[in-house]
Amino acid sequence: MALGLPGTGHAETFTLPPFTQAYEPQGVDERGAWMMADEQERLLRSSKFVIRDDGLNHYVRGVFCRTVGQDRCANVRIYVMRMPEFNATMYPNGMMTVWSGLLLRVQSEAELGAVLGHEFGHFEKRHGVFGFKNKRTMSDVMAWIGVAAPQSAGFQYSLLGQVYAFNREQEREADMIGVQYLAASDYPSSAAARVWRRLMAEQDASASARGRKAKHGYAAGYFASHPSELSRATTLEAAAVRYGDEGDEGRAAYAQALREWLPEFLGDQIKRNDFGGSDFILDQLASDGWTGSLLFARAELYSQRGNPRDYVTAAQFYAQAIEKGYAAPKALRGLGLAQLRTQQTEQGKASLRQYLQQSPDASDASLISSLIGN
Structure with a gap:
């Protein structure tokens, strides 16, 4: 499905990843990743950290569905968690967790949709399955190195770096899918970058109160699993300019929904x-x-x-x-x-x-x- 985006004469189009409602896991790695996620979901259902407020859950799900479309959101199960950190996670089996710390920090439906669309991008691209396979492969290789060549610490270091670099590339891909979903929805794609700009400002305030110097760079650390916030914000801002879309961010509706x-x-x-x-x-x-x-x-x-x-x-x-x-x-x-x-x-x-x-x-x-x- 190709979606055209409104703009100023140079708007881009993009094609959504293949999607099917009745998808079944393929191969040993994907089945293994799904089995682990299914077990985690069974445990999560009885967790004391799950917020079981029907109104809040319905609202978060509504924002997600308006971002990615009703057909694509149908099979996703969203669990809102009472966890104060900024986080959301998508699992290979279609489970998504949204932490209360994320809900506290975003300021509009569009900003929430940017993060949820990003997480759904991981699901559509099967990043969780690739991560499962990479970790299993890396564990096997590291075990072999430990037996056959225990002195090869440099190779172990290089191997770990490649795995984290692969994770960063997946994050970048999910970022772009998330901003594309915003651009194709009624929400403006410009909201995506603001999430990361505000997160950097919060980190600066936290560091200043503790007498530390804030640092933000374009390059992520060698073992960082995500791109730097500055790199993400800059890339997302450039994408929003290319798409040139507009829309209502849903700030008032978001504030009302979170009031309680x-x-x-x-x-x-x-x-x-x-x-x-x-x-x-x-x-x-x-x-x-x-x-x-x-x-x-x-x-x-x-x-x-x-x-x-x-x-x-x-x-x-x-x-x-x-x-x-x-x-x-x-x-x-x-x-x-x-x-x-x-x-x-x-x-x-x-x-x-x-x-x-x-x-x-x-x-x-x-x-x-x-x-x-x-």
């Missing part, structure tokens, strides 16, 4: 103890204004870091969150504890009394009572 889960995902991110990265994510989410929920999360972030000045800042953010209508009692708890730590004793006790009034059966009620002398 956003506080939970932010809480998971804050627990990662990455102040710079978490503060960057909060700034991105607050680009249209600070809500009570975002202010509470920022207060929690400063309170967790726990420098003396941080408690002053946290108390201010807790108070602003409450003023913005954040009604959860834990905001009063956080405010009271921060005030106590900054020698605002009477104000802190008053805040904690309000907390106990709203949550008399809280698990920490006895501890809080002892702090305020009740």
Whole structure:
């Protein structure tokens, strides 16, 4: 199937990989890869990390189907995972996992579709099968080298490098398939590069908060399994210019769909103890204004870091969150504890009394009572 892309007179066309709904694994390697993936999926179905919210799952699947097409998405099973890192994975048997850290970081349906289309590209090109075969072959060769020529460390090093280079080439191919799917959909292909640009900015913020120098280069490390973020962003930006397509990114729809889960995902991110990265994510989410929920999360972030000045800042953010209508009692708890730590004793006790009034059966009620002398 050849798809024409709208543009400015030089738009490109591309042909989708062959696809069949009733595909069966071929050969020993593909059957082996499918068997391993089937077993992983059986275990995953009962995992405590799977989010079983029908609304969220239906929404993520809808974005995927609008990106790659209804026929191609029909046989893919998507599992949304409560995992705070940026990740999604496609398995050879048609299973896909989408981590909550990815959902927290992308800002539109188009950006999510870029990542999901990339993962589906791995499936269409059977990259998982090739990876299974390469790893098995490499293990056999390495074992032979270890017995027959244990001194050949240089050859082992070279062999490993070739395997990782092959993985990087697969990633580049999947990147291009993903951006092509965007260009052929109602979403703009320009969204794909922004995912990697924002990820680099988050890494910079994380490094800066830890007193480190951020580095981004075009070349990936010898043993890197993925191209560098800078290389990916640059390549995807060039592709989007060639396609010249336009469309609605679905930012408002995405924000609405994630509204219920956003506080939970932010809480998971804050627990990662990455102040710079978490503060960057909060700034991105607050680009249209600070809500009570975002202010509470920022207060929690400063309170967790726990420098003396941080408690002053946290108390201010807790108070602003409450003023913005954040009604959860834990905001009063956080405010009271921060005030106590900054020698605002009477104000802190008053805040904690309000907390106990709203949550008399809280698990920490006895501890809080002892702090305020009740």
